[in-house]
Every structure is written in structure tokens, then in C-alpha cells.
Amino acid sequence: MLRVLSANRLRDGIIVYLSPSGDWRPQIGEAALLTSEEASEAALAKARAAVTANLILDPLIVDVTESPKGRTALSLRNSIRALGPTIKFKGSSTAA
Amino acid sequence: MYRYDEFDAAFVADRVRQFEDQVARRLAGELTEDQFRPLRLMNGVYLQLHAYMLRIAIPYGTLSPRQLRQLAYIARRYDKGYGHFTTRQNLQFNWPALADCPAILNDLAAVEMHAIQTSGNCIRNVTADHFAGAAADELEDPRPYAEILRQWSSLHPEFSYLPRKFKIAVNGATEDRAAIQVHDIGYQLVKNGIGEIGFKVYVGGGLGRTPMIGHKLRDFLPKADLLAYTNAILRVYNLEGRRDNKFKARIKILVHEKGVDEMRAAVEEEFRRERKAPLSLPQAEIDRIRAYFALPPLPERPERSPALDARAAKDAEFARFNRYNVTPHKVPGYGIVTISLKPIGGIPGDATAEQMEIVARLAETYAHDEIRVSHEQNLILPHVALDDVPALYDELAAAGLATANAKLVTDIIACPGLDYCALATARSIPIAQRISERLGSPERTDEIGPLSINISGCINACGHHHVGHIGILGLEKGGVESYQLTLGGSADENCSLGQLAGPGFTTDEIVDSVEILVDTYLELRSDKAEDFLATYRRVGMAPFKKALYERFQGTAI
Numbered sequence: 001m002l003r004v005l006s007a008n009r010l011r012d013g014i015i016v017y018l019s020p021s022g023d024w025r026p027q028i029g030e031a032a033l034l035t036s037e038e039a040s041e042a043a044l045a046k047a048r049a050a051v052t053a054n055l056i057l058d059p060l061i062v063d064v065t066e067s068p069k070g071r072t073a074l075s076l077r078n079s080i081r082a083l084g085p086t087i088k089f090k091g092s093s094t095a096a
Numbered sequence: 097m098y099r100y101d102e103f104d105a106a107f108v109a110d111r112v113r114q115f116e117d118q119v120a121r122r123l124a125g126e127l128t129e130d131q132f133r134p135l136r137l138m139n140g141v142y143l144q145l146h147a148y149m150l151r152i153a154i155p156y157g158t159l160s161p162r163q164l165r166q167l168a169y170i171a172r173r174y175d176k177g178y179g180h181f182t183t184r185q186n187l188q189f190n191w192p193a194l195a196d197c198p199a200i201l202n203d204l205a206a207v208e209m210h211a212i213q214t215s216g217n218c219i220r221n222v223t224a225d226h227f228a229g230a231a232a233d234e235l236e237d238p239r240p241y242a243e244i245l246r247q248w249s250s251l252h253p254e255f256s257y258l259p260r261k262f263k264i265a266v267n268g269a270t271e272d273r274a275a276i277q278v279h280d281i282g283y284q285l286v287k288n289g290i291g292e293i294g295f296k297v298y299v300g301g302g303l304g305r306t307p308m309i310g311h312k313l314r315d316f317l318p319k320a321d322l323l324a325y326t327n328a329i330l331r332v333y334n335l336e337g338r339r340d341n342k343f344k345a346r347i348k349i350l351v352h353e354k355g356v357d358e359m360r361a362a363v364e365e366e367f368r369r370e371r372k373a374p375l376s377l378p379q380a381e382i383d384r385i386r387a388y389f390a391l392p393p394l395p396e397r398p399e400r401s402p403a404l405d406a407r408a409a410k411d412a413e414f415a416r417f418n419r420y421n422v423t424p425h426k427v428p429g430y431g432i433v434t435i436s437l438k439p440i441g442g443i444p445g446d447a448t449a450e451q452m453e454i455v456a457r458l459a460e461t462y463a464h465d466e467i468r469v470s471h472e473q474n475l476i477l478p479h480v481a482l483d484d485v486p487a488l489y490d491e492l493a494a495a496g497l498a499t500a501n502a503k504l505v506t507d508i509i510a511c512p513g514l515d516y517c518a519l520a521t522a523r524s525i526p527i528a529q530r531i532s533e534r535l536g537s538p539e540r541t542d543e544i545g546p547l548s549i550n551i552s553g554c555i556n557a558c559g560h561h562h563v564g565h566i567g568i569l570g571l572e573k574g575g576v577e578s579y580q581l582t583l584g585g586s587a588d589e590n591c592s593l594g595q596l597a598g599p600g601f602t603t604d605e606i607v608d609s610v611e612i613l614v615d616t617y618l619e620l621r622s623d624k625a626e627d628f629l630a631t632y633r634r635v636g637m638a639p640f641k642k643a644l645y646e647r648f649q650g651t652a653i
Contacts, residue, residue: 011123012193013148054125057143075575077514081145085515087525092177092449 002064004031004071005043006081007056015081016056018043024056028064028082029071097158097466098243098388100208107250108205111212115139116198123195136194138218139201140211144518147191150200151214156224156242156266157185157469161456164467166207168452174200179452181437181445181473183509183560184263185223186214190516212250217258219249219330223265225273226470229389230432230478232424236285236293238268240385241322244377248323255330259337260345262330263302275471275587277301277310278563280347281329288316295322299329299359300351303557307593308348311356313363319382321367324375328367332359392464392479397429401482416500416538417489422482431482433463435475435492436499436507440536441529444510445473454495462488471560472509474502505540505547505614506532509560513553513570514577520553522570522577523603527551530607535614544614547628550585563587565629566613567594568606579606583613583640584632597641605648616643 005018006028016024017031025031034040040061047059062081063074073079080086100108115135122132136142140151152167167187171179174196175189182188192200204210213220222242229237245264249255255262267274268285276282282298295317301310317325333347336354351359408415422431435455438444447455455475459467462484463477470476480488492498501507508531511517513524528551535541550564554571561567567582579601582594601609614628620639621631632640 008143008147010129011195013143013146015146051129054123057129076572076577077145080514084146085525086523087443087515087529089176089443089446090178090448092172 002066003034003040004028004062004064005034005040005047005059006031006062006078007047007050007059010054010057013057018046022046024050028062028073031064031071033064033066034061097160098155098239098385104208105205108208108210108212111139111210111251112198112201112205115201119194119198134216136197137215138212139197140214141192141194141197142215142518144190144516145514146516148194148197149516150189150192150197150211151182152187152189152204152209152211153214153221154185154187154209154469155221155246156228156239157226157471158228158239159467159469160207161459161465161467163207163209164452164456164459166203166209168449168456170200170203171449171452173203178446178448180443180512181447181469181475183471183473183511183558184221185226185469185471186221187469188512190512215261216256217260217262218256219245219252219258219262219264222246222249223263223274223279223471225267225269226468226472226476227273227423227432227478228268228468229391230425230430231269231271231273232426233270234268234426235270235287236268237386237389238266238274238283238285239389240382241283241285241295241319242266243385243388244322244382245326248326255334258330258334259339260342260347262333262347264326270589272587272589272591273470275560275563275591277589277591278303278307278560278587279310281326282310283317283322286316292318294318297325299363300348300356301591302346302348303560303562304346305343305555305557306346306349307557307562308352309591309593310348311351311359313356313360320377320379321371322377324371324373325363325367327370327375328363331366331370332362336362391427392466394427394430394464394479394481397481397483399428401429401485404482404485407486413493413500413538414486414489416542417498418485420500420504421502422480422485425479427479429482431480431485433477433480433485433488434470434502435477435497436501437474438501438507438532439496439499440501440506441533443525444508444528447475451495451497454491454497458488458491472507474507500538501536501541503546503548505544505549506536508532508549508551509564510551511553511558513551513559517553517558519556520570521555521572522553522579524551524553524559524568524570527568527570527579527603527606531610534607534611543618545624545627547614547617548586549610560587561585562593563591564594565632566610568610571600573600577603579603579609581609581613581644583637584629586629595637597637597644601648609644609648612643612647613640616640
């Protein structure tokens with residue numbers, strides 16, 4: 001099972017993923033792939049440290065799959081977390 | 097409308113400064129998330145799937161143009177340029193940064209708004225009929241009483257840590273447009289045998305995982321006793337409500353387990369003990385608050401408008417708008433105009449910053465500076481001269497805000513669902529969009545007539561599915577979305593809870609299923625005047641169930 005580690009960033013709440021270099025990136029494709037239980041445990045330990053350091057919130061392991069089209073989360077919830085709402089909301093053209 | 101006095105302004109400003117300090121301490125690491133979470137929730141800040149969410153109270157659904165413009169400014173400055181009007185007369189921003197929330201609250205305070213008690217186990221935003229003060233069928237405007245309850249309950253020290261959240265609604269018209277029987281307390285303004293106006297009191301209604309219709313505790317409560325009686329109900333609940341199980345902590349469970357007669361006796365006993373305390377409402381104070389809600393000066397006009405009639409005679413689209421979205425006003429020659437936030441295929445309740453600004457301008461031009469927000473997720477201009485409706489319609493149409501579908505099958509109530517909400521188990525909005533597209537042609541919606549479809553993306557029922565004529569509950573089964581259908585719900589004065597039709601349907605099946613229900617209704621109705629709910633109440637579940645499961649036999653999950 002392929003996995004990545006995700007969380008919400010404390011400052012703005014957006015979804016982030018633990019990258020191979022140990023920082024937190026907004027794209028699921030930038031996440032470090034966790035291919036063993038040991039790797040998942042090590043990632044969770046880093047996440048706990050990041051929680052303590054007030055960088056992130058609510059870390060969780062996300063099951064993913066790799067295909068020629070890219071990396072996708074297996075569950076609908078985590079897919080929506082990765083890609084954003086499945087609806088085309090209308091925003092202002094001059095939003096921040 | 098109500099204006100903050102010095103006390104209100106200082107109260108809200110203090111709260112903003114307090115939260116500013118709390119956010120700074122959180123970002124600096126001086127507060128842990130466990131310490132901070134209850135503090136941010138008390139200020140309306142949730143953490144959702146993609147970002148924080150800020151829920152802003154719109155007390156009893158009344159907004160000024162200045163306030164709506166400020167919401168538009170906040171949407172642009174701090175969010176993605178839109179807001180979502182909710183099923184409890186709140187506005188939610190889906191993308192604010194935590195670091196910006198104090199600045200947003202400061203901007204809200206500048207226009208006499210806040211997010212206090214939009215979350216947490218406290219008395220939430222007090223809601224009311226969105227046609228209040230304007231409706232032709234109204235006994236008295238419920239908003240002064242909602243405002244009195246709001247002031248009394250804001251940061252009430254005794255009721256800030258209730259067993260669970262607590263929702264109060266007040267209605268003043270014959271038609272219950274505030275869904276009072278599915279609130280923790282519902283107050284209905286009534287006249288007694290000697291002509292005095294007071295309240296009929298319902299307690300213990302609610303939706304969520306255990307839907308219940310409220311029980312009547314009192315046929316008549318004098319206005320002076322409004323706070324003392326509310327206090328008594330809250331005291332009994334605060335003391336006896338279950339704190340051992342979150343899912344059994346609402347007052348509806350207490351009323352159910354205790355029995356309505358014992359609940360009434362306990363409330364009356366507490367009420368007798370406390371009614372002489374300073375909670376008795378002086379008439380002068382009621383009058384002072386009522387003055388804020390006085391009807392604007394509406395010049396006398398003829399009952400019918402030749403300009404409106406002439407336009408309706410030659411313009412079928414305008415005629416539909418006038419038929420569905422203009423409701424009789426208590427003053428002849430005026431109408432209440434519903435601005436639908438349910439364009440065909442659109443997202444129920446969403447409004448862009450530009451749309452908010454347009455509505456604010458139109459309220460100033462045509463509607464005496466008043467805007468209302470309905471729990472049905474639409475906006476309302478409550479005082480529009482019938483002569484002005486054609487010009488107003490033209491401006492709304494140019495802004496994409498003239499969908500003529502109030503109370504029709506495409507006027508769908510939907511919670512944010514799994515597209516935004518951390519609690520959701522399935523998506524709501526895409527289902528609403530697909531149903532709207534399927535059934536949304538003018539000819540078809542006209543043929544179907546009044547029909548409410550309410551969609552919730554989880555068992556917590558923010559989309560009020562139990563009280564939709566057709567209710568849809570999105571669940572997750574075996575890793576995929578599954579949608580259950582309920583039939584026969586209604587949130588009005590003849591309140592009823594929808595009954596489950598049977599096993600759920602897949603995402604692919606659910607729109608077809610709704611269409612089958614609609615087509616079955618069209619076959620079964622005695623005549624065109626019998627709407628969906630009336631037909632369901634006459635024929636029952638069986639023919640609808642038969643039609644549904646004949647089609648989907650073997651495929652329903």
C-alpha cells in the first residue's frame with residue numbers, strides 16, 4: 001500500500017503534505033511516498049513534532065495510488081482534500 | 097433595524113481584541129490546539145476539509161446594505177470572493193486564514209456584526225421568519241423578541257457551557273416560515289382569548305441523528321415572561337440534560353426521556369421561582385426594541401400596479417418571476433421579493449462579492465435599505481413597491497439573480513457536504529446541481545408546482561433533509577456515497593418528519609430516483625392544485641416506494 005502523510009497548516013488551514021525533504025507542501029504530488037510501516041511511523045513522528053512546533057494540525061495517513069496520470073488519493077474524502085471541491089464555485093475576479 | 101448602542105459596540109470590540117490576542121498566542125505556540133479549539137469555536141472559526149471556515153451570525157436574518165457590502169469586501173479581501181448563506185441565517189466564508197480572522201472580526205464589528213455563539217454548546221444565532229415585519233399574514237414582527245433573546249443570551253455566563261448547542265426560533269405569522277417546531281425552543285406569536293399577544297411555546301424539536309418535532313409546553317406565554325420562561329427551560333436543561341453522551345445531549349432527548357408532562361412541570365416550577373427576578377420584561381423595553389424594527393415609511397399606493405400587470409402580460413419570464421418570487425406585503429401596493437440563490441445548476445446559497453454588492457445597491461434603490469436572509473438560503477427584499485418590480489427584475493436578471501423558482505423543485509436546500517465539510521460523509525451540492533439541471537426547465541417546474549428538496553451530506557442534517565417534502569441524506573457505505581430518500585417532511589406549521597423510503601441509491605441513481613418520485617406524484621395527484629406533499633399525505637409511501645424500487649430493484653445498495 002502506498003501512502004503519504006497529510007495535515008492542515010496551522011496558519012491558514014490549507015491541506016499540506018510531508019515532502020521528502022521534510023517540509024510541508026500543498027500538492028499531493030510533492031509528498032514523500034511511504035512504502036512501509038516503518039516509513040509511516042517515521043513520518044507520523046515528524047508530524048507530531050510539527051504539531052508541537054505549531055506548524056500543522058490533524059496529521060493523517062492517506063492511502064494513494066500512482067498512475068501515468070499522477071498520484072491520487074484512494075478515498076473520495078482524501079481526493080477532495082487533495083484536489084479541492086468537486087464543484088466549480090464562482091468567486092470574485094478580484095479576490096485576494 | 098436594530099443599531100448597536102455603546103454597550104453593544106464595546107462588548108463586540110472587547111471580544112475582537114480578546115480573540116486577536118488568543119490567535120496571536122496560538123500562532124506563537126503559547127496555546128496548544130486543544131486549548132485553542134474551544135476559543136476559536138466560540139468565535140465561529142471551524143477547521144474544515146480544505147481550510148478554516150468562519151461562520152458569521154445574521155441575527156434573525158436581517159441585513160443592511162452597508163453590512164452586505166462589508167461581507168462582499170471581506171469575501172474579496174480575505175477569502176475567494178464569495179460567501180455561502182446557510183440553513184440557519186448565517187453566512188460562511190470557506191477559505192479564511194486563521195491569521196486573518198481577527199481582522200475579519202474587526203471589519204465585521206465596524207458594521208455591527210460578529211461571529212459570537214455561531215458554534216459551541218451555547219445559545220446559537222436566534223432565527224426568525226425571513227418575511228418578518230412585511231408579511232401579509234403576520235400577527236406581529238417576531239424580530240424584537242429575537243433581538244431581546246439575542247441580547248440576553250450573548251455570553252450568558254450560566255448558559256455558555258450547556259450540554260449541547262441550543263437553537264431558538266421565533267415566528268410571528270400564520271405560516272411558520274421559521275421552522276419553529278424543529279428547534280430546541282420555538283416561539284410562535286399568538287393572540288389569546290382576551291386579545292393579548294404572547295407566545296405559544298414549543299420545546300424539544302430538532303433534526304440531526306434523532307429527529308423530533310417539538311412538544312407544546314404552553315398555549316400562551318405573556319410577552320413580559322419571555323426571558324423568565326426561556327431561562328427556566330435553559331435551567332432545567334442545563335441541570336438535567338445528558339452530558340455523558342454527545343449524541344443524547346440535546347434538549348429533545350431530555351424531553352423525550354423525561355416526558356413532556358414532567359418537563360413542563362419542571363419548567364413551570366423553575367419559572368415560578370424566578371419570574372419575579374429582574375427577568376420580567378418591562379413594556380417600555382419591549383417598545384424601545386420594537387421601535388428599531390418599525391416599518392419604513394411606505395407611501396400609499398393602489399393595491400394593483402398597472403406597470404407590473406402590463407409587463408407580466410407581455411413577458412412570460414417576468415410573469416413567472418412575479419408569480420413565484422413576489423409575495424403579498426402587509427401594505428397594499430407593495431411586495432416581498434425573493435432573490436433566489438438557486439440558479440439552475442448552481443450552488444445553493446452561494447453569492448459572489450459582486451452579487452452581494454448588487455443586492456445591497458438594489459435594496460437601497462428599491463427596498464428601503466433592508467435585506468433578509470432566509471434559512472432556505474435565499475435573499476429577500478422585504479419592502480418593494482409593485483410599480484418597481486419590473487425595473488428591479490431587469491437589474492436582477494442582468495446579474496443572474498432573477499431565477500423564478502421560490503418554493504419550486506429547484507429551490508433546493510443543501511448543506512456544504514463533503515465538498516467542504518469535515519463531518520460530511522457524502523457530497524450534497526453536486527446532487528442539488530444535477531437535480532436542478534434535470535428538472536429545471538420552466539415548463540417542468542411549473543408543472544410540478546411547490547416541492548421542497550432538502551439535501552444533507554451527513555446524519556447531522558444541516559440540509560434539513562427530514563423536513564423536505566423529498567429529503568436526501570448522503571452517507572458513505574463501503575467507501576462510496578449512498579443516498580437515502582425520505583418523503584413527506586415539512587417544516588411549516590403542519591410540521592412532519594419525512595419517512596425513509598428504503599435502501600439508499602448510488603450517486604448515479606439518485607437523480608433518476610428523484611425524477612421517478614416526481615413523475616409518480618404527477619401521475620397520482622388528484623389535480624394540479626394538489627401539491628406533492630398533499631398527494632403524499634393522501635396516498636402514503638407505498639406507491640412511491642413501488643415506483644422507486646421497481647426501477648432500481650437489485651441495484652440499490
